Amino acid sequence: MSIVFACAASHAPGMTAWTEAAPKEQADNFLGSYRKLGASLAASRPDAIVALTVEHWANFFLNNMPSFCIGRAEHYNGPIEEWLRIPKARVPGDARLAKEIIDACLDNGFDPTFSDELLFDHATFLPLHFLNPNLALPVVPIIINALTPPMPTAKRCFAFGQFLGKFLEKNQKRVALIATGGLSHWPGEAKHGKINIPFDKKFLENLTTGNYASLSAYTHEEINSEAGSGGHEIRTWIALAGAVQSWKADLLAYEPVVPWATGCGLVAFHQ
Amino acid sequence: MSLYQLQKLIYHVNRDAAQRERYRQDPAAFIKNYELTETESKAALDVDVRTLYTMGVHSLLLRPFSLLHKLSNEDYAKALKGLE
Numbered sequence: 140m141s142i143v144f145a146c147a148a149s150h151a152p153g154m155t156a157w158t159e160a161a162p163k164e165q166a167d168n169f170l171g172s173y174r175k176l177g178a179s180l181a182a183s184r185p186d187a188i189v190a191l192t193v194e195h196w197a198n199f200f201l202n203n204m205p206s207f208c209i210g211r212a213e214h215y216n217g218p219i220e221e222w223l224r225i226p227k228a229r230v231p232g233d234a235r236l237a238k239e240i241i242d243a244c245l246d247n248g249f250d251p252t253f254s255d256e257l258l259f260d261h262a263t264f265l266p267l268h269f270l271n272p273n274l275a276l277p278v279v280p281i282i283i284n285a286l287t288p289p290m291p292t293a294k295r296c297f298a299f300g301q302f303l304g305k306f307l308e309k310n311q312k313r314v315a316l317i318a319t320g321g322l323s324h325w326p327g328e329a330k331h332g333k334i335n336i337p338f339d340k341k342f343l344e345n346l347t348t349g350n351y352a353s354l355s356a357y358t359h360e361e362i363n364s365e366a367g368s369g370g371h372e373i374r375t376w377i378a379l380a381g382a383v384q385s386w387k388a389d390l391l392a393y394e395p396v397v398p399w400a401t402g403c404g405l406v407a408f409h410q
Numbered sequence: 411m412s413l414y415q416l417q418k419l420i421y422h423v424n425r426d427a428a429q430r431e432r433y434r435q436d437p438a439a440f441i442k443n444y445e446l447t448e449t450e451s452k453a454a455l456d457v458d459v460r461t462l463y464t465m466g467v468h469s470l471l472l473r474p475f476s477l478l479h480k481l482s483n484e485d486y487a488k489a490l491k492g493l494e
Binding site: 157160195196197198200201219220221222258260286287325326327328329330331332368398 | 414417418421424425426427463468469470471472473474477478483486487490491492493494
């Protein structure tokens with residue numbers, strides 16, 4: 140059928156783990172918008188969610204770190220973090236759709252790894268908690284390495300998204316495509332708590348105005364110094380931008396939430 | 411220096427409930443499964459965030475590991491103060 144819904148969202152663990160540490164107005168605005176976006180997702184009646192996501196040492200270690208990994212499991216357990224204040228659950232997968240995506244990747248010049256067993260950490264579980272609260276929809280996670288260098292370039296992520304968008308448009312399923320991560324943050328680092336608002340705003344402007352040349356041109360060094368180690372996660376947003384190029388993007392919320400140590404963004408796309 | 415092994419230990423404790431349980435029952439015995447120097451073993455057993463950070467443990471291994479030991483955001487920041 141096609142892509143019927145697309146959004147990009149941050150996933151700071153503080154959103155659930157220490158919600159009340161944030162100024163109430165910021166938390167209410169951001170999390171309220173997140174839940175509303177979940178209602179829009181449901182209203183689009185998708186058959187499955189394809190999540191352009193990242194992970195934080197939940198599955199991969201330095202013995203084997205894929206640039207792109209597609210989950211082909213029947214289900215996913217998580218979240219791994221017992222301090223996240225999100226109940227542990229089993230999320231259904233869509234192994235068939237995953238296999239179709241993997242096959243199409245290989246036919247189109249992309250060589251992701253695939254996995255029949257992945258754990259979800261807050262990167263995937265937190266967005267699902269807000270966007271798909273009953274966890275009923277099957278998910279295909281596509282993990283992009285934004286954790287430890289070397290990472291795929293912004294240009295490659297955009298190209299991957301472009302391929303994925305074209306493929307999903309021809310697929311028989313109704314797909315909700317979500318991207319998760321970012322914006323600027325320095326999680327767990329000595330600079331933890333720093334947020335680069337000008338970087339975030341410029342990135343959001345590039346995204347919402349469809350400035351694909353600029354999105355593809357972000358370098359690893361630029362992201363690292365301006366948006367922090369957590370900022371590398373904007374690769375998922377860049378991939379999403381590649382997937383829905385003919386769509387308009389609306390900024391639903393941007394809150395630089397210091398107690399959550401993250402520039403938190405929510406962008407919805409529509410045709 | 412065996413940063414790889416040190417990070418592997420923390421990775422296992424963070425991600426896997428069964429291994430975490432074994433670690434909690436007897437941390438000293440658990441860390442013997444990893445090839446660590448004495449300094450690394452001590453830093454891991456003491457959950458000495460500052461030393462582990464300085465040794466190069468990835469921040470997204472270290473912060474979740476410290477959260478398992480109930481270290482608050484304030485105390486974590488205090489432990490890393492001056493390393494910016």
